[in-house]
Each structure stands twice: as C-alpha cells, then as structure tokens.
Amino acid sequence: MRFVELRGLTSLPVEHVERRFRHEEVITVLPALGAAGRQALLVVTPSKAAVVIGEMPPSEHWMTYWAPWDSVRIDDDRATDDEVYGLTLSVGRLTFDAELEGRDGQRALRDFVMAVESRHSFLTPA
DSSP: OOGGTTTTTTTSSSHHHHHHHTTOOOOOEEEOOOGGEEEEEEEEEEEEEEEEEESSSSSSSSEEEEOGGEEEEEEEEETTTTTEEEEEEEETEEEEEEEEEHHHHHHHEEEEEEHHHHHHHHSOOO
C-alpha cells in the first residue's frame, strides 16, 4: 500500500507524514490501531520499520518510532466471513491490529506480510 492509498483509512495527516518519509525508500505502508485505539501507520523501509502513532485526540501531531527488523513479529493473520482481513503484529512491546476490507485490503495485508518476511530473511545470517 502506498501513502496515497491511505486516504480515508486513517485520521493521521497522510500528506504531512508522507513528506517526512520523502528521503526514505518506502516499500509499503499499513494503517493500524495501537493501544487505546490510537491510529498508527506501519512503514516498511529496507533497513528498519517505522511506526507512526497519532496523538489523541486526532491532531496534526504524531510520533515516529524506528524499530529494528528483529523486533517486528506478525502474531496473527486472519479473515472473517465479511471479507474483512486482518493481522495482529508486535513491534517490540507495542501491539497493533490492522483490518482492511475486500480484495484491496487482502492484497495490502499480504504485501505487508511479504515485505516483513523479506526483511527478516534478508537480515538473518545464513
């Protein structure tokens, strides 16, 4: 998923966040909910994962946390009968839930999982 595809999926100021990542190679981005229902974006870059968490209540302010790939785990991958696809993942001690609808949502989650697995395999010594 690209930043432009996030409109309507998060209350975070997508345009402002995207500008902050303009010098990074962004592989994919995933909207999610963190603790207390706080909006978050999980950003996959080649070297690290970025977690962008919005302030409460939704505002123009956010915090970015950079995490090494060995701290990122996909805990649960699920689908419901209503064509809502989701996953639960951990970044260090933080837990996030992502749920997206339809084929586009399924594809976005699959792309995110593949990107995380690719980063893990690339950075794990053989």
